[in-house]
Amino acid sequence: MSAVQPPFPKPRPEVEGLQAYSAPLEGRRGLLRLDFNENTIGPSPKVLEALSAIPSDHIAIYPEYDGLREAVLANLAAAPAGLGCALRPDQIGIFNGVDAAIHAVIHAYGGPGDGLLTTSPTFGYYAPCAGMQGMAIEAIPHGMPGFAFPFAAIRSALSRTPRILMLCNPNNPTGTRLAADQVVELAAAAPDTLVVVDELYEAFTGDSVLPIADFEAMPNLLVLRSLAKTAGLAGLRIGFAIGHAAVVDRVSRVTGPYDVNSVAVTAAFAALSDQPYTDAYVAAVKQARHWLVSMLERHGIKHHAAGGNYLLIWPQRSVQEVEADLRTAGILVRSMAGKPQIDGSLRVSIGTLEQMQRFWEVYVSLEAPASLP
Numbered sequence: 001m002s003a004v005q006p007p008f009p010k011p012r013p014e015v016e017g018l019q020a021y022s023a024p025l026e027g028r029r030g031l032l033r034l035d036f037n038e039n040t041i042g043p044s045p046k047v048l049e050a051l052s053a054i055p056s057d058h059i060a061i062y063p064e065y066d067g068l069r070e071a072v073l074a075n076l077a078a079a080p081a082g083l084g085c086a087l088r089p090d091q092i093g094i095f096n097g098v099d100a101a102i103h104a105v106i107h108a109y110g111g112p113g114d115g116l117l118t119t120s121p122t123f124g125y126y127a128p129c130a131g132m133q134g135m136a137i138e139a140i141p142h143g144m145p146g147f148a149f150p151f152a153a154i155r156s157a158l159s160r161t162p163r164i165l166m167l168c169n170p171n172n173p174t175g176t177r178l179a180a181d182q183v184v185e186l187a188a189a190a191p192d193t194l195v196v197v198d199e200l201y202e203a204f205t206g207d208s209v210l211p212i213a214d215f216e217a218m219p220n221l222l223v224l225r226s227l228a229k230t231a232g233l234a235g236l237r238i239g240f241a242i243g244h245a246a247v248v249d250r251v252s253r254v255t256g257p258y259d260v261n262s263v264a265v266t267a268a269f270a271a272l273s274d275q276p277y278t279d280a281y282v283a284a285v286k287q288a289r290h291w292l293v294s295m296l297e298r299h300g301i302k303h304h305a306a307g308g309n310y311l312l313i314w315p316q317r318s319v320q321e322v323e324a325d326l327r328t329a330g331i332l333v334r335s336m337a338g339k340p341q342i343d344g345s346l347r348v349s350i351g352t353l354e355q356m357q358r359f360w361e362v363y364v365s366l367e368a369p370a371s372l373p
């Protein structure tokens with residue numbers, strides 16, 4: 001909170017008491033970025049071609065979204081597991097990143113005193129969005145050991161009818177996975193609760209609820225997807241909400257008419273048309289993940305790897321020191337110091353095999369090789 005005292009125009013009390021989501025976002029260019037679970041090699045060449053062919057009037061006029069919803073639908077329907085039922089374009093909301101979708105969902109559905117149910121620890125942007133609405137957050141810890149999804153506790157908390165249940169699947173940062181039929185079971189148990197499934201990382205482990213979702217039968221289910229982490233468009237900001245048309249409509253009501261810019265739209269069309277590129281990147285990450293986990297196991301280093309393109313490692317030295325030393329060596333990772341259940345760990349995003357081999361070489365040299373078994 002700012003130390004500046006009035007007089008200055010006072011915001012709403014919820015905003016005055018807010019701890020904004022802050023992440024160390026500057027000075028990351030040129031380094032090996034394993035700190036934000038981003039795509040580490042950049043988007044498809046088709047995206048770069050489309051961007052460099054943008055004509056001047058495309059920038060001078062307000063963005064147009066014609067055909068984008070259809071392109072998202074075609075892309076989702078072509079996925080190996082497909083869709084549980086055919087979707088219409090009005091079931092796709094377009095947002096300025098999933099961050100903006102989360103903000104809009106909570107803005108549209110959460111009022112002062114309403115409950116937001118989620119797990120802990122989880123993605124750090126849910127809490128400030130709930131806080132700015134004055135919602136009451138109930139965050140249920142994961143089951144230990146192993147960070148299991150606290151299914152029974154969440155199921156029972158649903159009897160208090162929270163306005164929103166936020167499920168991050170797989171969960172960032174613990175990788176906790178929840179099977180699609182369990183997501184449906186929770187949504188079925190709480191028809192008056194909006195069950196939002198943030199599937200930002202589902203491509204890496206494949207637990208999406210979309211192959212079994214029927215939004216007509218279950219209008220309280222909403223799925224969030226992004227082109228940030230797999231397709232490599234994090235810098236352009238574009239994400240989607242998929243659900244019942246009435247819910248997508250309500251969530252879209254609290255956004256501006258042109259919140260998603262035309263450059264992001266052009267990039268999204270190109271990225272969606274080159275799914276083989278994204279699939280190849282995801283396959284490379286999975287291979288690198290397998291290799292890194294086998295090295296951690298072989299050297300007896302405490303770690304936790306489950307869903308997503310990231311894992312947790314507990315260094316023997318202070319986590320802040322290891323994070324700083326890695327940075328000096330040109331590698332960024334995220335310290336999880338102070339977070340419940342994972343204090344003392346580093347979250348390391350997975351890139352290509354070559355990148356993870358570089359990480360490993362530096363990590364081992366920093367972790368006082370003599371102390372490694």
Ligand SMILES: Cc1ncc(COP(=O)(O)O)c(C=O)c1O
Binds near residue numbers: 200225226
């Ligand atoms: C779980 C989760 N949801 C949403 C986001 C934000 O996604 P986007 O870049 O599409 O706004 C992130 C980014 O780190 C995330 O980890």
